[in-house]
Amino acid sequence: MESPARQISLVPAPDRRQSETALAVARGTARLLWSLGFSCISELPLPSGRRADLVALNERGEIWIVEIKSSVEDLRADQKWQDYRMHCDRLFFAFTQDLPCEIFPEGTGLIIADAYGAHLHCEAPEHRLPAATRKSMTVRFAMAAAQRINRLVDPQGHAEF
């Protein structure tokens, strides 16, 4: 019998678009971000409705977004990165192997990751968020993280409105 713990759907939310590789890259990247002083959550919806793969926040209130890419084709097909960029101080792509920094859109960085860790391969330039966007992103991050805990601890009490 499958244990109860395995039946709990937590984070990252298991949607069918996520491959095993993407989940591994997310884990390794989250470990890197943690070592850099950031806490992160996965699959955070932005105001546009698009979901950022990983959003990271540090004590100074800085916000990074990391988009996980499974292939160069996946990267080239991405038309959404400017939306992500408008909602963070730095935007990175995370990938499983070294790629030349030049193939990434200008103003983005590259993280190389596996399931156990990651490293910052190409630094991303900082483009500071306007104060109002930073505030709304921080509140959005905070409420999403707290809701995920609440739904886990007390699912009956925290259904969707």
Added chain:
Amino acid sequence: MESPARQISLVPAPDRRQSETALAVARGTARLLWSLGFSCISELPLPSGRRADLVALNERGEIWIVEIKSSVEDLRADQKWQDYRMHCDRLFFAFTQDLPCEIFPEGTGLIIADAYGAHLHCEAPEHRLPAATRKSMTVRFAMAAAQRINRLVDPQGHAEF
């Protein structure tokens, strides 16, 4: 054999100061806060090191703190509430039974709760946080909530520094 799910220590963090009653009041209060548009986390450490029982945040960035009291004596013995008040827009006490609003410190409110729900018995006046305190509390809330998820999903990768 106890199931793996039961062995996961989540939120509220199980410290020995929390009674079953306090946990029940926390659950009912969290449900009320959720119905009012707030997400909350339990046991959030403040800069002083004191831990607020419940901290709640809504989309407008408003922050409420709720301190759970097990008895009138517990309330009277509380010398810490002014520290809590300095870190929220409204401060409430939560209790299991109706009490006259007058016995609570001026400027605080009262929530009556059981394990299944709660109601706002005495409204708390608003004392708006300074912007810098609001920002630091929001970041503190967000990072704590995200860390709790991360430690649950990937305990090896998110040990204390």
